[in-house]
Amino acid sequence: MHTENRLGEFLFARRGRIGPEEAGFPARTPGRRVPGLRREEVASLAGISVEYLTRLERGKDRSPSRQVLDTLAAALRLDSEGVRYLHSLVWPIGHTPDADEVAKPAPGLARALARFDNEIAYILGPYFEIVAHSRAAEAFLGEAAHGNQLEYVFLHPDAPRTYPNWDAVALEAVAAFRSMVKGREDDAVLHATLGRLSAGSNHFRSLWARHDVHGHSSGTKQIFNPQFGTMTVSWDAFMTAYPTGQTLVLYTAEPGTQSARILESVRQSLDSSTSGATR
Structure with a gap:
């Protein structure tokens, strides 16, 4: 690459x-x-x-x-x-994040994430890796709440099931990633990430070669969970000025919809697991 x-x-x-x-x-x-x-x-x-x-x-x-x-x-x-x-x-404009810093959430972002523990929320690092997530994200996203999100989309066998509109999710993820890493094309961690993706996915290689780029900070997607069903979520990415390049991502559901009822079921499951642990 x-x-x-x-x-x-x-x-x-x-x-x-x-x-x-x-x-x-x-x-x-x-x-x-x-x-x-x-x-x-x-x-x-x-x-x-x-x-x-x-x-x-x-x-x-x-x-x-x-x-x-x-x-x-x-x-x-x-x-x-x-x-x-x-x-x-x-004219490269990117800042290469310190490897030790990006492995953990910035303290201010960690405090913000704690306020969304009953919501599907996570902190996304500068290479599309999730560095921390809420309990609700763990409950609904499962394995998709861990590790590099591009690698999950393109290399994990369950990704097409997790994302019913997988083609659109894959296209958007690659374009967002190219936007995120602009100015950092000589970054060693970036090259390692691109190498793994290219070696494991012909589809990723073809999408990366399109040179699509976008900096959308919101959108919608469908996500399937075998226990709760398929939820249509609106996502918002709150970018920060931290040198770690971390972003807080929050999923919400339109009130009064089936997706909102699914999200409430996810919250109730958290309450049940907490009460069960304290008995």
Whole structure:
């Protein structure tokens, strides 16, 4: 997964994702061999020469100006998070967390998590690993509440059962992970994580090669538990300024729905286990 031409790979992958008609060019014809935009089309949209774009894609020029990157971002129809990621490929902005620090939750986050013990909540580390979780998360998520979340999604045999809409979860997880690690592409822990995922999952490799990136802080997903059933949850990620790069993630259910009733059953199971332990 390691490469020195990250900018070129990103530009090439992203122009392959845009149909000519989306960018105002004639629709695909039978003789058109390129699945997305041609180099000359992207160059025209960005106001740069084809030769210069070729040098960027081939890694011959790795120091484009911010203005050039902004025009390329517009040509490639990147959203704000995509623009930030593109810039990070030229000017790394990430902080490599200290290994000892990320292995445990930041004290303030640990105190915050304790207030959500009856909710499905956890602290996510800078490599998508869960470093601490609530009792409700343990009860409902089970094995999915432990370890690296990308490795669970792509390498654990139960993941497609845990996530009924597994394809969407996998796609979103990879794009979120790429956003999370922007500017840290030379991080040894990151490379080890990518190596395990790539060796164990062809699907991960294909999704990582798409170069999708997003920084969503909320969304919805379905999660199945064999004891409680399938719950549709809304999730919110509360990012922090801690140098550990840790994030507090909270799952909630829409009041009055079957999912809310399932969540209440999870809470009641915690009460039952606590009262049983004190008898």
